[in-house]
Amino acid sequence: MFAIIYDDTSRDDEIDDTVMNVSQFDDDGVIHILMNVANDVSFDDMIRASAGESLAEIWLRKSRIDFNQLGSLVGIALNEALTLIKSRRIEWYKTFLELFSLKVSK
Secondary structure (H helix, E strand, O other): OOHHHHOOOOOHHHHHHHHHHHHHOOOHHHHHHHHHHHOOOOOOHHHHHHHHHHHHHHHHHHOOOOHHHHHHOOHHHHHHHHHHHHHHOHHHHHHHHHHOOOOOOO
């Protein structure tokens, strides 16, 4: 499944679908791959946004967030993750703002 993400012949929609589908899993390997995709500017913004959203889905499903990982996200991946977190766990969002106030304009 992960081969699609790094296969040069894969279309963006195939990669995006894969990035979204792996949110069903929550092992460290999946999270590591999603973090890499989210912050890799060689991927299309749609794919990076989906990676941020998938990470947020995993944290929300597990009811456990890694603020260091969240804080290391950039751009559209961070925005997508924060949008989902803000809508479902406002206390996590507030904690993020306290920890990383310079990353987000309130």
